[in-house]
Amino acid sequence: MPGGRAAGRCGIIVHGEPHRVSSTLNLDLTLWREFQAGLSxxxxxxxxxxxxxxxxxxxxxxxxxxxxxxxxxEGGRRCAESCARAVAKALRTKSIYIFKCHKELFSFVIPVFLDSSSALAIVGGRCHLSGVVASSRGAGGADDVRTMSPHELFTLPGFVEKLAVPVLRGLHAKGLCASELRRRESRRGPLRSIDSLDEAVSTLASLTDREELLKALLDKSIELAGAEQGSVLLLENDGTSLSVKAAKGMDKSIAENLKIRCGEGIAGSIVESGRPVIVTDIEKEGPARKNRPRYKTKSFVSIPLRMESRVIGVLNLSDKITGEVFSEEDLKLLLSLSNYASIAIERGVYYNMIEELKVISVTDELTGIFNRRYFQERLFEEAERAKRHSENFSIFIIDIDDFKALNDRYGHLVGDEVLKGTATAIRDAVRSIDVVARFGGEEFGVILPYTSKIDAFVIAERIRKGVEKYGSVIKGMPFREWPTISLGVAEFPRDAETIEELLYKADKAMYMAKARGKNRVVVSE
Structure with a gap:
């Protein structure tokens, strides 16, 4: 399969002269490294x-x-050349590009255009494609290379693009703020706000919670402009009105109840026009603007906040401490900060999405405990730790007795309640350091770090009795007695020297518990 373009929006080719880009960038990559590692x-x-x-x-x-x-x-040079060609192709076409390297691994390149002269590229994948036999499979310990379906390979880059590009653009905006201020400083002498703006951008860069971010944006804007009052308004979900999300100098009850329709007033008009406004004398706007007892001066500034190309809110500042009007210099400073803040807001949205996806990716949807994937990852980590430090750990394989008959008799809804209740009972009976996961169906697994199978037996009995008695606290079920469980216990490395063998021994012990009458614990011998 030759290199090709990803489907959808990313597949659009922009005709004309190639985009001129530069790799000389003013970026603080500390945050990106952390983000990149988490996404990976x-x-x-x-x-x-x-x-x-x-x-x-x-x-x-x-x-x-x-x-x-x-x-x-020696193949490192070929890798670098192959990747460089793919990056050039992605930047030239301004679209996500998927290619196969000389080791027959598939990767994608996401072009990131920061401005008219600066660009980067995110490269990811390096995976096998299901259904494609690669010569690198099985060679040199290639078992850790992920295998993707064609659907995954062509949809994953778009997901990465939505999450990662706002972070890079935010870092770029932060760098531009600092560079621009230093340029002005060198031309005009010390600039009163350079330290404040650097501090403000650094503060926003560290925040991902939206409420904290908006409060920090308002506080730092007030500090930069030397204002006494201000507010941050965001569009409601229906997109028809603005509401106050952060305020200073405004009565709390007023802030909580204030709604401004789009197109109405100065803030509402800014949502539609997308242009910042400086007002030197609000009373000249008309009689309705006179007699504003809450304000000390007649000047204020309002700036749009954006997410991508959309206006999502408005920043308002009023009452300069000096009594002067807001100046063009104030506007430039605030625009620099608000541009970065807008990207930080967008970044925060996707960061929260990533955090949610992290939880989803390791959680069983029905029971809320960990899933098989997470169990296997932790099992590998525990085995490596035990080998390094000559320590041990134990595992349980747990199966609900006669679950299929119960499911057939009472239906899947009752079966789901039994699975959830059993998971809760298991989780309540173990220690905080133990890992409880659902394997699938009616089977569960538990990892017990630093625990011999003798000690693990005590915990297993506690789990068994806890599940047996669980029905007494659950009402409304169509049966009198809660289903019991059978548990198999095995210890690493006493019973097994590999993960596969350990799972086999615990599973075998669980089936022995079934054969001996169910509702019991059997320890591997």
Whole structure:
């Protein structure tokens, strides 16, 4: 399969002269490295950041064995050349580009245009494609290379683009703020607000919670402009009106109940026009603007807040401490900060989305406990820890007795309640350090760090009795007695030297518990 363009919006080709880009950027990449590592872990693929010339700026936090071996050999040059060509193609076409490298691994490139002269590229994937036999499979310990379906390969880049691009643009905006202020400082002497703006941007960069971000934006804007009062208004979900999300100098009851329809008043008009406004004398706007006892001066400034191309809110400031009117210099400073704040708001939305996805990716949807994927990851970590430090741990394999008969008799809704209740009973009986997960169906697993199977037996009995008695606290079920469970216990490395063997021993012990009459614990021998 040759390199190709991703489907959808990203597949649009922009005709004409190639976009001129530069890889010389003023970016603080500390936040990006943290974000990149988190996204890579969430998606289970290597992700890196390259300049417009294709050279890697931030390497992957984790690399698969195929690429690691190749980069440490003569093949590293071919890897770099292949990636550089793909980056050039993505930047030239202004679209996500999917390609296959000389090791037959599939990757994607996401072009990131920061402004008219600066661009980066996010490179990710390095995976096998299901149904495609690659020569690198099985060679050099290639078992850690992820296999994707064609659907995943062509949809995942768009997801990464939505999450990652706002972060990079936010970092770029932060760098531009600092650069512009230093340029002015060198031309005009010390600028009173450079330290304040640097501090303001740094403060916003550290926040992802929207409420905290908006409050910080207002506080720092007031400080920059030397104002006494201000507010941040955001569009409601229906998009027809603005409401106050942060305020200073405004009565709390007024702030909580104030609604401004789009198109009405100065703030409402800014939503529609998207242009900032400085007013030197509000009373000249008309008689309705006179007699404003809450304000000390007649001047104020209002600035739109954006997410991508949409206006999502308005920043208002009034009453300069000096009694002067707001100046063009004030506007430039506030626009610099609000541009970054808008991107920070967008970044916060996607950051929260990532946090939610992290939870979803390791959680069983029905029971709320961990899923099989997370259990396997933790099992691997525990085995590696035990090997390094010559320690032990135990696991349980747990199965609900006669669950299929119960499901057939009472239906799936009752069956789901039994699964949820059993998961709760298991979780309530273990320690805080233990890991409880649903394998699928009516089977559960528990990892018990630093625990021998002798000690694990005591905990297993506590779980068994807890599940047995669980029915007494649940009302409205169509049966008298809550279903029981059978548990198998195995210890690493006493019973097994590999994860596979450990799971087999615990599973075998669980089936022995079934054979011996169910509702009991059997320890692997």
């Amino acid at each position: 872990g969430l998606l289970n693929i290597p992700i890196s950041l390259s300049g417009a010339d294709g050279k890697i700026i931030v390497p992957p936090s984790v690399e698969n064995r195929v690429c690691r071996v190749e980069l440490e050999s």
